[in-house]
Amino acid sequence: MNSSPLSFIRNFAQVLLPLVLFCSLPHILNNLTVTMAVRRNYRSSLVATIINKISEEEELSNLIKSGVWYAVKNLKNISDEGIVGKFEQLSLDAETDMFIKRSIERSDWLFTQLYHNFAKAVLSWFYTQTDINAILNRGTMFVLSRDQFIQMTDNFTGEKLIDLGAGDGRPTMAMFSSFEEVYATETSAPMRKILSANKIKVLEIEKWQNSGPYDMISMLNLLDRASTPITILNTAKQALKPQGLLLIALVLPFKPYVEASPTHRPTELMDIKGKTEEEQLVSAVQAIQAQGFRQVKWSKLPYLCEGDLSQSVYHLTDYIMVFKHQD
Template identity: 40%
Template sequence: MNRYSSRGLAKVMAENALLSESLKKLNKATWYSVDKSDLDPDVLAKFVQMAADADTERFMDDSTEQSDRMLTQLWQSFVSTVLNPFMTKTSINGFLQRGSMFVFSTDQIRRLLNTTHFATGTTLIDLGAGDGATTEKYIPLVRRIYTTEKSVPMIRILSKKGFKLLDADSWWTNGEKFDVVSCLNLLDRCSDPEKLLADMKHAVKPDGRIVVALVLPYRPFDEFRSAVPEGKLLIAGKTFEQQVCSVIRDVFEPFGFNVLCWTRLPYLCEGDLVQDYYWLDDAVFILSVQNQKVVRPTVHVPQNECNK
């Protein structure tokens, strides 16, 4: 709690106020737009334009209100500093019940899945579900939801919310096939992303759908094992659009996936005493499975090639 001096705390609060005003004036349309001239024509044809909706605005308003709770933020900052040497950031957030993420609203994912003739009454598994905040967006759309998670505090939260948990290391081996497999911001945070792609392909029904959200630019990192994952995806290009094209051409298609549609969305996270909320650029893809074998081998990453 004594991390901030009185002058330091006053400065942080003043900076937070300025940032809050700048966030209010931010042109959020840029979160959803793409440079069409930088996309391959076939990739552009599958792009679905989105915009901030009421659910998105509500998340940002709630995050702003949470950020303004000074005593709560000071306490969470202190506890986080104490626990940081012993726990992952995900587990610390679960322990403190903070840091919820927002990828899409129910209306947004309904629109994407409706594009692929999605219907209610299905089974879905959400991999690496965290605290289930995004998983809950699927509830109006599906009959039965399963989840996986490695963080023990997050597992407790998921259990309290009533989600059925499957083992994170063997979820695809229980014999059940899923209508929808949801993999949100996990391919760049797991040790072996190509194995995860193969597992998803094995676990989805022949006419099922896979939802993949991936932060671009691509910066792989595995917080549960080490800073450097065992392998990384072969994603080329410098811009968001170039990397989207590369993900489709160099990852999904060689693995036997069809990209039915995709969009750009902000990957929002609850803020702290410094800033009301944070965001990254997410590409969200809806995939189906082709009848072909996986052909691309795993690429191992030397220690100096991968940074958080």
């Protein structure tokens, strides 16, 4: 049995902390020796948070109805005609809509969200934000639905898929049934446990290519969070079958951030330039193709994340791109 301090803390957070908080909350609220002004400020802050959240949900609803998540307004302004011709239009579908509705529902669980806020404050002393999300079973990400995956890859199937930086595996599941064997890499130990529980084979980050070659390699919002994105692309080229696909999702504007690094900066820089999303898209495609790939398709969609007490659904602008080996 693992009796390390970190193991004890993890078990406490997962099993005992919810019970302790639930039992202690009335006592805490009734017996804290704070001034009435502080109490009023706390209540006012909570009320303001809820009011702002209601307003945010109205804005979210308008955003969904407008279709702006999937629209490229300045498609004609993209300088590379070859890229323009490979655009694939996506749209909101039932699976994406279900994820949004589920996120809104969960964000309204007041006591659950209060518990999460309390637990995050405690666990942040010992864990990264990614670890905390796994321990608390929160913050699930959504990149593309099953139908969107089929559309972007022309219903591609194969023997082996590996999803690099897979998180809790929720985005991986859109691809899962198209392959006989599904592998993943992930730096977070709590996330790796979730992946294994979902029958995804977790490989060591330094040795994942040894289990190849792969029919598909996916990097869903990895390149802007990895310390060595160029090395990862080079390794993927070697580990991908000649007719295999490389699936990349990239948040634009491009803002690299490495969670595990003290400086939060990558050691390798992708040469992505431009002031607009369209300019950065062209630059990103060129940077990836410079590593030996050829773009097949691309599209725009939202990168969604389960919300909290402050916001129902977090969202960023994502560009999904499909590549093959250069001919």
